[in-house]
Amino acid sequence: MTGRDSSAELRASFAYCRRLHAAHGKTYYLATLLLPPAKRPAVSALYGFARAADDVVDASPWLSPAEQSDRLESWFAGVLHGKAGGPREADPMPALRDTIARYGIPLHLFESFLVSMRMDLTVTGYPTYADLEQYMYGSAAVIGLQMLPILGHPGVAYDEAAPYARDLGIAFQLTNFLRDVGEDLRRGRLYLPQESLERAGVSREKLASGVVDRAVRSLLDDEIARTRAIYDAARPGIDLLAPESRDCMRTAFALYRAILAEIERSDYAVLRSRVTVSRRRRLAVALPGLARAMWTRRGASPS
Numbered sequence: 001m002t003g004r005d006s007s008a009e010l011r012a013s014f015a016y017c018r019r020l021h022a023a024h025g026k027t028y029y030l031a032t033l034l035l036p037p038a039k040r041p042a043v044s045a046l047y048g049f050a051r052a053a054d055d056v057v058d059a060s061p062w063l064s065p066a067e068q069s070d071r072l073e074s075w076f077a078g079v080l081h082g083k084a085g086g087p088r089e090a091d092p093m094p095a096l097r098d099t100i101a102r103y104g105i106p107l108h109l110f111e112s113f114l115v116s117m118r119m120d121l122t123v124t125g126y127p128t129y130a131d132l133e134q135y136m137y138g139s140a141a142v143i144g145l146q147m148l149p150i151l152g153h154p155g156v157a158y159d160e161a162a163p164y165a166r167d168l169g170i171a172f173q174l175t176n177f178l179r180d181v182g183e184d185l186r187r188g189r190l191y192l193p194q195e196s197l198e199r200a201g202v203s204r205e206k207l208a209s210g211v212v213d214r215a216v217r218s219l220l221d222d223e224i225a226r227t228r229a230i231y232d233a234a235r236p237g238i239d240l241l242a243p244e245s246r247d248c249m250r251t252a253f254a255l256y257r258a259i260l261a262e263i264e265r266s267d268y269a270v271l272r273s274r275v276t277v278s279r280r281r282r283l284a285v286a287l288p289g290l291a292r293a294m295w296t297r298r299g300a301s302p303s
Contacts, residue, residue, distance in 0.1 A: 017048030048092030144169030152242030164237020
């Protein structure tokens with residue numbers, strides 16, 4: 001990567017990313033507070049990049065998909081060479097460049113993210129789960145892989161820790177897909193595989209109607225079970241992380257997985273509204289983790 005950012009630009013950029021993260025990624029931001037202060041800005045920088053990529057597309061809805069794809073490609077080239085971004089006080093790119101250089105995050109992970117971003121310009125549904133997995137590699141798995149150098153995995157080879165990071169990123173995204181299924185449908189997209197709908201005897205039009213019956217419950221039950229299985233597969237990877245990073249990821253794991261229980265508790269209201277974990281519940285999960293994280297940083301164990 002080329003281009004040099006002044007210390008003032010970096011400070012402003014990291015501060016902007018932190019504000020974005022706190023405002024738009026509340027669940028994950030809360031978990032991030034359990035990381036050592038030195039690691040938090042890097043996580044927010046990754047979040048700022050993802051938001052900025054969204055904004056590049058959303059800022060030009062009148063362009064054709066091909067033109068939007070070209071615009072996204074040109075923007076990312078500018079990111080790499082220190083030419084992209086907005087006003088100095090609202091530019092996440094210096095923070096991203098610093099984070100990539102500081103932690104040695106491979107650039108191909110960001111390129112894979114943009115491949116999935118481009119898919120969103122034209123693809124509105126996925127025939128099979130395997131098709132959806134291809135999309136989720138770039139939109140979710142690479143997020144876990146970008147995070148891995150920041151979280152750390154001392155004494156463990158990257159190739160050993162990476163599959164767990166990929167699985168956790170996918171589990172988080174599948175949870176978001178289930179929580180946002182109604183919103184996504186209203187935007188013309190569906191991230192539940194068509195083969196799953198057909199197995200349950202549910203049409204896309206039926207889902208869009210918002211009616212929750214036995215067939216819809218069966219469909220969502222199966223997708224929730226799939227997602228929980230991926231959480232279970234990802235869980236052992238948390239113990240491979242640096243000790244000071246584990247409470248952050250345990251908390252994010254618990255908070256995101258709790259969304260699945262909220263969907264069930266709401267009787268699958270996701271077709272009509274967005275299901276969330278209450279602030280009281282989020283704090284109940286996060287506060288014990290914060291206490292453990294503070295003890296870990298002090299080199300002690302809570303009694």
